[in-house]
Amino acid sequence: MDFIEIFKALGDENRIRILNLLIRGELCVCEIETVLDMTQSNASRHLNKLKTSGIITSEKKSQWVYYRINNNFIEENNLLYEYIKNKMDEKTQLKRDIERLKKFKEGNFTCEHLRNDKSQVFKYLQCQCDNTRNEN
Amino acid sequence: MDFIEIFKALGDENRIRILNLLIRGELCVCEIETVLDMTQSNASRHLNKLKTSGIITSEKKSQWVYYRINNNFIEENNLLYEYIKNKMDEKTQLKRDIERLKKFKEGNFTCEHLRNDKSQVFKYLQCQCDNTRNEN
DNA sequence: TGATTATATTCAATTATATGCATATACTAA
DNA sequence: TTAGTATATGCATATAATTGAATATAATCA
Numbered sequence: 001m002d003f004i005e006i007f008k009a010l011g012d013e014n015r016i017r018i019l020n021l022l023i024r025g026e027l028c029v030c031e032i033e034t035v036l037d038m039t040q041s042n043a044s045r046h047l048n049k050l051k052t053s054g055i056i057t058s059e060k061k062s063q064w065v066y067y068r069i070n071n072n073f074i075e076e077n078n079l080l081y082e083y084i085k086n087k088m089d090e091k092t093q094l095k096r097d098i099e100r101l102k103k104f105k106e107g108n109f110t111c112e113h114l115r116n117d118k119s120q121v122f123k124y125l126q127c128q129c130d131n132t133r134n135e136n
Numbered sequence: 137m138d139f140i141e142i143f144k145a146l147g148d149e150n151r152i153r154i155l156n157l158l159i160r161g162e163l164c165v166c167e168i169e170t171v172l173d174m175t176q177s178n179a180s181r182h183l184n185k186l187k188t189s190g191i192i193t194s195e196k197k198s199q200w201v202y203y204r205i206n207n208n209f210i211e212e213n214n215l216l217y218e219y220i221k222n223k224m225d226e227k228t229q230l231k232r233d234i235e236r237l238k239k240f241k242e243g244n245f246t247c248e249h250l251r252n253d254k255s256q257v258f259k260y261l262q263c264q265c266d267n268t269r270n271e272n
Numbered sequence: 273t274g275a276t277t278a279t280a281t282t283c284a285a286t287t288a289t290a291t292g293c294a295t296a297t298a299c300t301a302a
Numbered sequence: 303t304t305a306g307t308a309t310a311t312g313c314a315t316a317t318a319a320t321t322g323a324a325t326a327t328a329a330t331c332a
Contacts, residue, residue, distance in 0.1 A: 003223040008147035012320090013140055029279060042321060044280055049319095063278050063329045079222070083215035087139040115277070148290085165309060178291060180310055199299050199308050251307070 001054040001076060009053035014038065015046045020094045021101055022056060023085065026068035030114045034121060035100050064111055100125050137190040137212060145189035151182045156230045157237055158192060159221065162204035166250045170257060171236045200247055236261050
């Protein structure tokens with residue numbers, strides 16, 4: 001966990017956007033790519049970079065891979081972690097991403113929803129007017 | 137002063153080496169390039185990147201340009217600044233650089249010495265056996 | 273087993289970064 | 303003004319990073 005490598009990993013907007021989500025809790029790749037609207041391969045690659053530098057870890061649960069912040073990273077880089085969280089609060093894009101994450105969570109979407117009809121979930125996340133949704 | 141740009145600027149070993157020196161006090165370009173043994177153009181460009189991201193500032197004094205840590209940066213990024221200083225203590229290369237800086241300072245070298253005979257100063261900095269030096 | 277699906281990886285193209293050399297610019301001093 | 307010097311910058315090049323599309327891999331389920 002070289003701190004220069006950590007800076008390299010953090011010096012990219014897409015990876016900061018991913019981290020911004022993971023701070024709120026673990027997520028699998030298909031959730032991240034949907035909320036952030038990035039391609040699957042791109043999400044996977046950025047996740048790998050964050051993982052290689054020790055910032056996040058992954059755990060395979062059946063066919064899905066869940067990513068989360070590495071507790072070890074938080075312990076060993078606490079000042080940096082607090083700094084990032086503070087600075088994230090000021091960024092418009094990151095606030096918008098959190099709104100989309102909230103919508104996704106409040107909509108009770110799951111990986112299965114994404115499998116069955118990703119574009120419907122995506123449409124729902126884009127809708128500005130309605131923040132509630134019927135179950136199912 | 138976007139924090140992602142700051143991370144980009146910090147994600148390079150040469151720039152961290154420069155910063156490591158500047159934490160000990162201001163220095164001009166010719167001093168930095170000598171202590172770190174990098175080309176003049178390379179030192180200048182890295183300094184510019186650090187300056188553009190708001191981490192350092194410069195002041196022209198007669199023909200020399202002195203660089204120092206930007207106080208504003210320290211104030212607005214205090215957690216990050218403390219983090220960097222802590223992590224720097226663990227890096228071998230950075231400790232070696234500080235030894236060379238100390239030798240340079242204790243040798244009472246100036247920019248004029250570098251102008252007159254840079255290679256002599258350089259040889260002195262490389263010498264492991266002798267940490268003292270006659271005046272002049 | 274075979275079809276489907278989630279994630280990772282390869283390939284190719286594009287873009288960004290780092291660097292040395294040569295030169296431009298800005299300043300000093302004779 | 304001219305010569306000399308410190309720093310910045312343009313140019314060319316090498317290396318690294320980013321990305322989408324296609325494919326490989328690993329797991330699930332019928």
